[in-house]
Structures are given as C-alpha cells and as structure tokens.
Amino acid sequence: MMPVIQMPKGFLATGVNSGVRRYRPDLGIIKSEFPCVAAGCFTKNTFKAAPVLYNMDLLPSKSIRAIVVNSGHANAATGEQGMIDNLELATQTANTLGVEQNEVLVASTGVVGEKLPMMKLVPALPQATRAFGDTINNFALAIMTTDLVPKFCSETFEVGGKTVTLTACAKGSGMIHPNMATMLGFVVTDAQISTELLQSTLRSVTDESFNMISVDGETSTNDMVLALANGASGASIVEGESLKTFTKALKTVCESLAISIARDGEGATKLITVHVHGSADLELARESARMITISPLIKSAIHGEDPNWGRILVRLGQTGVPAELFTKLKISLQGICVFENGAPQPFDRAAARQALQGDHATIKVFLGGGPFEATAWGCDLTKRYVEINTEYS
Amino acid sequence: MMPVIQMPKGFLATGVNSGVRRYRPDLGIIKSEFPCVAAGCFTKNTFKAAPVLYNMDLLPSKSIRAIVVNSGHANAATGEQGMIDNLELATQTANTLGVEQNEVLVASTGVVGEKLPMMKLVPALPQATRAFGDTINNFALAIMTTDLVPKFCSETFEVGGKTVTLTACAKGSGMIHPNMATMLGFVVTDAQISTELLQSTLRSVTDESFNMISVDGETSTNDMVLALANGASGASIVEGESLKTFTKALKTVCESLAISIARDGEGATKLITVHVHGSADLELARESARMITISPLIKSAIHGEDPNWGRILVRLGQTGVPAELFTKLKISLQGICVFENGAPQPFDRAAARQALQGDHATIKVFLGGGPFEATAWGCDLTKRYVEINTEYS
Numbered sequence: 001m002m003p004v005i006q007m008p009k010g011f012l013a014t015g016v017n018s019g020v021r022r023y024r025p026d027l028g029i030i031k032s033e034f035p036c037v038a039a040g041c042f043t044k045n046t047f048k049a050a051p052v053l054y055n056m057d058l059l060p061s062k063s064i065r066a067i068v069v070n071s072g073h074a075n076a077a078t079g080e081q082g083m084i085d086n087l088e089l090a091t092q093t094a095n096t097l098g099v100e101q102n103e104v105l106v107a108s109t110g111v112v113g114e115k116l117p118m119m120k121l122v123p124a125l126p127q128a129t130r131a132f133g134d135t136i137n138n139f140a141l142a143i144m145t146t147d148l149v150p151k152f153c154s155e156t157f158e159v160g161g162k163t164v165t166l167t168a169c170a171k172g173s174g175m176i177h178p179n180m181a182t183m184l185g186f187v188v189t190d191a192q193i194s195t196e197l198l199q200s201t202l203r204s205v206t207d208e209s210f211n212m213i214s215v216d217g218e219t220s221t222n223d224m225v226l227a228l229a230n231g232a233s234g235a236s237i238v239e240g241e242s243l244k245t246f247t248k249a250l251k252t253v254c255e256s257l258a259i260s261i262a263r264d265g266e267g268a269t270k271l272i273t274v275h276v277h278g279s280a281d282l283e284l285a286r287e288s289a290r291m292i293t294i295s296p297l298i299k300s301a302i303h304g305e306d307p308n309w310g311r312i313l314v315r316l317g318q319t320g321v322p323a324e325l326f327t328k329l330k331i332s333l334q335g336i337c338v339f340e341n342g343a344p345q346p347f348d349r350a351a352a353r354q355a356l357q358g359d360h361a362t363i364k365v366f367l368g369g370g371p372f373e374a375t376a377w378g379c380d381l382t383k384r385y386v387e388i389n390t391e392y393s
Numbered sequence: 394m395m396p397v398i399q400m401p402k403g404f405l406a407t408g409v410n411s412g413v414r415r416y417r418p419d420l421g422i423i424k425s426e427f428p429c430v431a432a433g434c435f436t437k438n439t440f441k442a443a444p445v446l447y448n449m450d451l452l453p454s455k456s457i458r459a460i461v462v463n464s465g466h467a468n469a470a471t472g473e474q475g476m477i478d479n480l481e482l483a484t485q486t487a488n489t490l491g492v493e494q495n496e497v498l499v500a501s502t503g504v505v506g507e508k509l510p511m512m513k514l515v516p517a518l519p520q521a522t523r524a525f526g527d528t529i530n531n532f533a534l535a536i537m538t539t540d541l542v543p544k545f546c547s548e549t550f551e552v553g554g555k556t557v558t559l560t561a562c563a564k565g566s567g568m569i570h571p572n573m574a575t576m577l578g579f580v581v582t583d584a585q586i587s588t589e590l591l592q593s594t595l596r597s598v599t600d601e602s603f604n605m606i607s608v609d610g611e612t613s614t615n616d617m618v619l620a621l622a623n624g625a626s627g628a629s630i631v632e633g634e635s636l637k638t639f640t641k642a643l644k645t646v647c648e649s650l651a652i653s654i655a656r657d658g659e660g661a662t663k664l665i666t667v668h669v670h671g672s673a674d675l676e677l678a679r680e681s682a683r684m685i686t687i688s689p690l691i692k693s694a695i696h697g698e699d700p701n702w703g704r705i706l707v708r709l710g711q712t713g714v715p716a717e718l719f720t721k722l723k724i725s726l727q728g729i730c731v732f733e734n735g736a737p738q739p740f741d742r743a744a745a746r747q748a749l750q751g752d753h754a755t756i757k758v759f760l761g762g763g764p765f766e767a768t769a770w771g772c773d774l775t776k777r778y779v780e781i782n783t784e785y786s
Contacts, residue, residue: 045707045710045711046709046710046711046713046714046715046716047706047707047709047710047714047716047719048710048716074703076703076706076707077703077706077707077732077737078736078737079719079720079735079736080735081736111703112703112704112706112707113702113703113706113732113737114703114737216689216690217610217687217688217689219707219710219711220707221706221707221710294610295610296609296610296689296778296782297609297782300778300779300781300782300783301782301783303779303783304782304783304784306783306784309506310467310469310470310504310505310506310507311505313440313469313470313505313506313614314438314440314469314470314505314612314613314614316439316440317438317439317440317441317612317614318438318612320439321439321440322439323439323440323441326440326472327472339470339506342472342473343471343472343474344470344471344506344507381779381782382779383776383779383780385689385693385779386693386696386774386775386776386778386779387776388693389689389690389693389694389697389774390693390694390696390697390699391697391699
C-alpha cells in the first residue's frame with residue numbers, strides 16, 4: 001500500500017484527471033495558506049520550456065502561493081504560443097484559488113513540441129480545487145509520466161522547540177541527466193527562512209542529489225526543483241545550527257527522491273550507485289561518477305551481472321582521469337576489489353556474478369588520493385528501455 | 394561474395410588463426426617491401442592501451458615496414474606487463490619478417506584488462522608470414538571483434554601520369570565514439586609523401602570521418618588510425634593539386650569505412666546520418682551532429698520509425714545551441730520538414746513513419762545561418778545492443 005505523506009502546516013495538495021490521461025491524475029496543485037519564500041533550480045538546456053522561463057522570471061520570490069503541474073505535455077519547443085498558454089494556465093489557476101497570477105508557479109512534463117491541452121486543463125481547475133487535501137499523494141500521482149511509482153517523502157526536525165516538516169515529491173524516469181532531467185522536484189516546508197538561504201541551500205543540495213542521477217544522459221528542457229517555505233511552523237532557519245539541521249533534512253529528502261528516480265529509470269531492473277572517493281578534484285570525482293552511470297556498456301554489463309570492470313577503467317580514461325593515477329586507482333564491484341596497483345586483481349568470477357544479482361549494484365572507485373568524493377546514481381540498460389522509447393510520441 | 398581488394402604496390406597482407414578465436418583469423422600483418430613514411434591518430438582516452446603508447450612513441454617515422462594486429466585482447470589496463478608483451482610481439486614480428494623492431498607498429502582490440510595471449514600469438518607468426526598475399530581480405534577479417542562484416546575499400550588516382558593506390562581497412566562495432574572507438578583504421582598507399590603532409594592530411598580527414606561516428610558514446614583506450622606510404626608508385630604528393638587529389642581519395646576511403654562502422658554498430662538495423670548546416674561555428678556544428686547520434690532517445694525513436702523530432706530539439710539545447718537561434722532552426726527527417734520558424738510544422742505522421750522504414754535515416758538541422766557544416770554517422774539503439782553487451786567478457 002502507498003504510504004500517506006502529510007503536507008507541512010499551511011499546505012494542501014491535489015491531483016485530478018483532466019482528461020489528458022485515460023484514468024490517472026494528470027493535473028496537480030500545491031497551495032499554501034500563507035505567502036511563501038520560494039527558490040528554484042532549473043535546467044541548463046538552452047531551449048528551456050515555457051514554464052521554466054516563466055518561473056525563472058518570478059523567482060526568487062517571497063509571495064508564492066501555489067504550484068500547478070500538468071503531465072502529458074511538456075510545453076517545450078512550443079514557441080510564443082507556449083508562453084501564452086503557460087501564462088493562461090497560471091492566471092486561471094490563480095483565479096480559481098483567489099490569488100494573483102504572479103503568485104503561481106508552473107511545471108509541465110510529457111511530450112515535447114505539442115501545445116498544452118488548455119481545453120482540458122482549464123475546465124479541470126475547479127475540480128482540482130475541490131479535491132485539496134493534507135497529503136501529497138494525489139499530487140505525486142498527477143505529475144508522473146513513464147514513472148512506475150510515485151516518489152515522495154517527508155522529514156521532520158525540531159528548531160527551538162518547534163517542529164518543522166519538509167515534504168517533497170518528484171517525478172522522472174526517462175530523459176534523466178539533470179543539469180539543473182525531465183525531472184521535476186518539489187519541496188515544501190513550514191520553516192521560516194530567507195529567500196537567499198533557501199536558494200543557496202537548494203542549489204548546493206540539488207548539486208549533490210538530483211544533479212547526480214542519470215537514466216540516459218539526456219538533459220530535458222523542463223527540469224526544475226522548486227522549494228516553498230511558508231513559515232507556518234514558526235521555526236526560524238538562520239545561519240548556524242538551525243541551517244545545518246535544515247540542510248541535512250533537505251539533503252535527506254532530495255537524495256531519497258533522486259535515488260527513487262534512478263531506481264525507477266525507464267526499463268531499469270537495478271539501481272547502480274557509484275561512489276568515487278580519494279580525489280584531488282571535486283569536479284573530477286563528480287564527473288567520473290556521472291560518466292560511469294551514463295555508460296551504456298557498463299549499464300549493460302551490470303544488467304548482465306557481468307563483472308566487466310575493464311569498461312569502468314575505459315570510462316575513467318574517457319572522463320580524463322590523469323594517466324599517472326593509473327597505478328594508484330582502485331576499483332571494486334559489490335565490495336570485491338577487481339583492480340589495484342595498476343593491475344587486474346584476481347577474483348572469483350562466479351562469486352562476483354552472484355554478488356551482482358539483486359536489485360542494487362555498487363561500484364567504488366578510489367581516484368589515487370585526495371579529500372574529495374562524490375556519489376552518483378543510475379540504473380541498468382535493458383531491452384525494456386529500448387521498447388519504451390521506440391514508441392513514445 | 395566478399396569483393397577482393399588489392400594492396401598498393403609493394404604491400405602485402407595476411408590474416409591467420411592463432412587459436413585465440415575458434416575458427417576466424419585473429420592475427421593480421423601488413424608489410425611493405427620498402428620503408429614507409431607513417432602517420433597516426435590516437436585515442437584521447439587518458440588510459441591508452443600498450444600498443445597505442447608504443448606507436449605514439451615511434452611515430453611519425455620514415456622507416457616503418459609492418460603493422461601487426463591481434464583481435465580478442467585489447468592489451469589495455471595491463472600495466473607494465475602489457476608494455477613488455479607489446480614490445481615482445483613487435484620484436485618477434487620483426488624477427489620473423491627480417492626487419493627491425495622499431496620498424497613494426499602494433500594494434501590490439503578486444504577485451505580490456507586481460508594479458509596478451511603470447512603463447513598463441515608468437516608461434517602463429519611464421520604461419521602468418523607464409524600466408525602473405527596481395528589482397529587485404531584476410532587481414533580485414535583478422536582484426537574484427539563484434540563486427541558482422543569486414544570493412545575495406547580502395548581508391549586509385551593519377552598523379553603525373555602515375556597511378557596511386559590507397560587501400561584501407563577498419564574494424565569497429567561497439568565502444569565507438571572515436572576521439573581519435575575501439576576503432577582501428579589502417580590506410581596504406583604507394584604514394585610518395587612527406588611525414589608532415591601525411592600526418593596533417595590524416596589528422597584533418599580523421600576529424601571529418603572516423604571522429605564523426607558513434608555507436609554508443611564510449612571512447613576506447615585502443616583507437617588508432619595508421620597511414621603508411623611506401624612511395625612505390627613513384628608518384629609524388631606535394632602541396633598543391635596532387636595533395637588535393639590525395640586528400641580527396643583519403644577522405645573517400647576514410648568516410649566509406651567510417652560509415653561502414655556506424656552501419657555495423659552493435660545490434661544496429663539502421664544507419665543514421667545527421668547533417669548540420671548553416672552554423673556560425675564549426676565546433677558547434679560538429680558537436681550538435683555528434684550529440685544527436687549518441688542520444689539513446691533519438692536512436693530508439695529512429696529504431697521505432699517514430700518521427701519524434703522533439704527529442705532532436707531537446708538534444709540541440711543540451712549541446713548548447715544558443716536559445717536565440719530557436720526561431721531560426723529548421724529540422725527535417727528524411728527530407729520532411731518538422732520544425733521551422735520556432736514552431737512545429739504540420740506533417741503527415743503516417744507518411745513520415747513510412748519514410749523512416751528502410752535501413753537509413755537522415756536528420757538535417759539548419760542552425761540559423763552561417764558558413765559551417767558537419768556530418769556525423771550513428772545507428773539505431775536496439776534490444777540486440779543490450780543483448781550483446783550484457784554478456785561480453
């Protein structure tokens with residue numbers, strides 16, 4: 001059974017079927033009783049979808065009241081009409097909720113290049129409003145595309161005797177290589193925090209969570225992570241202990257959602273965690289970890305439960321790991337050391353194959369020495385991925 | 394029937410089974426009666442295989458007499474022992490041929506991280522020497538790994554009344570994203586040319602041919618293209634008309650082989666040609682074309698004969714095509730315009746699907762205006778690719 005995840009104080013959420021999908025919810029709204037401080041991280045794809053451009057223009061803000069999200073159509077590559085439709089969706093949502101248009105953020109996900117189905121979405125807004133509740137569940141369902149499972153979680157912590165709740169939700173399964181994929185993430189909290197602190201914390205946490213997952217190396221036009229804080233808990237987050245606690249909770253929810261996306265990658269049967277440590281360079285550690293997660297040869301080998309570590313080494317060389325580190329590298333698969341001191345290490349191949357059974361493979365790489373480390377998450381490459389994507393539009 | 398391709402004057406080739414493979418030839422040698430001017434382009438992967446490092450050290454040279462190639466083992470990630478084995482293979486080949494070790498180039502392809510099977514290769518050298526002939530056919534077979542077909546071709550042209558022959562051969566099917574995959578290419582000619590001209594011409598032709606193909610975005614540790622010119626035709630190639638003619642012939646053979654590799658990509662059923670034109674920037678044109686050829690979503694859509702042009706647009710944005718070019722872009726699939734003036738163009742989807750049947754799909758992108766263009770070649774992504782690579786080592 002799907003767990004029920006509560007919204008923080010002052011937040012409500014809804015998800016209904018507008019007729020774009022056959023049965024599933026496809027239109028979701030989150031609203032806050034109070035104006036929210038809001039921050040966002042957006043795709044680096046140069047052809048940003050209409051809702052991305054719209055939100056980038058509004059943020060950061062101290063007066064956001066709602067987020068409206070549709071699934072099925074990305075409103076990307078739709079030109080001027082896309083911007084007009086996006087604004088109309090924001091305006092109609094604001095009217096239905098009794099707030100201002102510039103207090104409403106928008107996100108879209110689905111097929112690229114098709115216009116928003118305004119004749120279905122707008123009439124469904126009153127229905128959505130009637131369905132508001134204090135859990136995130138229906139909203140989480142409404143934002144899914146090829147996702148097999150909804151992705152949401154919640155953390156609570158105490159600040160000055162007051163309980164703060166962080167509730168978050170994401171979608172994503174294909175076109176996942178965020179450089180914020182279509183990956184959408186939403187975090188809402190009743191903490192009280194400044195726009196600047198919310199933005200900088202969201203940025204650094206996104207870099208270590210959503211930006212470290214990959215299904216297929218494709219960076220979408222619609223990626224975004226939005227965070228809203230309405231202050232309803234009365235707990236104030238400022239530089240120091242309270243910010244550390246807040247950052248830790250934010251990292252917990254974002255990492256948990258990011259891992260859910262990687263595990264639910266299109267066609268995936270195994271989550272792949274790549275941990276690179278002992279690096280003299282943070283960017284090289286991150287890039288090495290990500291390059292391994294997007295390698296079709298490594299992804300295929302893991303799918304085949306084949307301890308083909310040579311492909312990992314090749315990929316590190318393609319990433320640009322300096323040749324002189326070769327003799328200092330260590331590579332392990334499921335804790336079995338396969339390469340060290342510049343030479344393949346003898347290992348029991350049958351035992352390694354057995355260790356690669358199950359739904360989670362871990363690759364560890366020691367980059368020769370240094371203080372930096374990075375973790376990236378991906379999934380195996382399967383025939384099902386090819387099936388899903390030969391017939392999507 | 395396989396065509397028979399003659400070697401240029403003064404060159405002989407051979408390919409025999411050393412016992413690494415079950416039946417197929419796996420050890421090939423090209424030799425020249427006369428010392429050759431030799432040039433090479435090598436992988437940019439930082440972990441270069443032993444034969445790559447060895448050849449880089451010898452080239453450019455004016456006294457190369459032979460190239461020895463084994464398939465089945467890449468001699469990559471084999472450390473010091475790999476260098477020792479490589480030198481031993483060169484030395485033994487030289488002894489068998491009666492030339493010097495530093496007149497012999499080496500190439501290897503196959504599984505990464507396993508030692509060269511010296512006990513099989515060395516004893517097979519005399520047998521290989523006895524089998525020398527004036528066609529490249531057995532050599533072309535000996536260098537194959539997962540290739541389904543051998544890849545070779547030949548061009549002749551006249552310079553000053555003398556006939557010059559250029560014969561070339563390549564292998565490659567997986568781990569193909571050359572940045573000069575394992576892709577090996579060998580060009581031999583009886584033209585007379587300087588080391589400098591041969592190297593600069595090979596470099597520029599490689600950049601427009603082998604470096605513009607991709608099967609899976611993986612850059613091997615063993616990629617190399619070698620060119621040998623022994624002067625036996627008596628035709629001298631110098632700056633001017635003769636160099637233009639030589640460059641054109643070299644481009645013809647390299648492009649032909651590069652396209653053969655893309656078409657023979659692991660599991661491929663369709664060749665994909667991406668032509669980017671009207672670019673203000675050559676590098677952007679090349680990178681855009683290549684990024685489209687390595688996109689798993691575009692490759693899957695082409696496999697499904699699905700005119701899902703939105704994925705092409707997303708990929709251009711991921712490559713960094715400036716957002717302001719959006720309204721000037723044109724995208725066509727099999728000659729059918731699908732995007733122009735910043736908006737999707739109406740097209741007959743059934744006709745487009747039909748046009749995508751067959752074994753060759755062409756994507757054309759106009760990047761808004763400018764003198765530069767680039768062509769890249771790739772292949773569709775199929776379930777067979779996943780099958781081949783889940784069980785390789």
